Amino acid sequence: xxxxxxxxxxLSLCLHSLRADDSLEQLRRAAEKLKNEFAKVxxxxxxxxxxxxxxxxDRLTVSREEYLKQSGAALTRWKADIDVxxxxxxxxxxxxxxxxxxQHHAFxxxxxxxxxxxxxxAQFRARQKSFDKTLWTLEAAIEQAQEEAGx
Numbered sequence: 001x002x003x004x005x006x007x008x009x010x011l012s013l014c015l016h017s018l019r020a021d022d023s024l025e026q027l028r029r030a031a032e033k034l035k036n037e038f039a040k041v042x043x044x045x046x047x048x049x050x051x052x053x054x055x056x057x058d059r060l061t062v063s064r065e066e067y068l069k070q071s072g073a074a075l076t077r078w079k080a081d082i083d084v085x086x087x088x089x090x091x092x093x094x095x096x097x098x099x100x101x102x103q104h105h106a107f108x109x110x111x112x113x114x115x116x117x118x119x120x121x122a123q124f125r126a127r128q129k130s131f132d133k134t135l136w137t138l139e140a141a142i143e144q145a146q147e148e149a150g151x
Contacts, residue, residue, distance in 0.1 A: 064121075068116055071112055075109060082105060085142075094148070094149070101142060101145060107134065108135060111131050115128065
């Protein structure tokens, strides 16, 4: 997504800097490239949305014990990913991002602890939806940081 936005910005600047004597062919190629980038981003968003929907549907049908086990394993994996990102901290703003990831992870761990103490099935499933959103946003933030770090 970030790449597509940067590409749009670059193309916009290129289009802006074209002089009157530049050919319309250059404009057409730039517009075509921009259209292709938007199509890629749209497709990636649709794929990710379908993945999240499938995960949410699957998680609502899995047993509580299995759900907590899978969530705990995911949190453990993501903690390891955050630790790897910590080693990549060269830029000051990236340190802030890693710190935010650590805080997000700590919040998810506390939310999971709260979730595991709930005994009522209806309450558990209601809180599970919120916890899923926390997990998905943490996963997306880690992926974005890994992409930025070149991992």
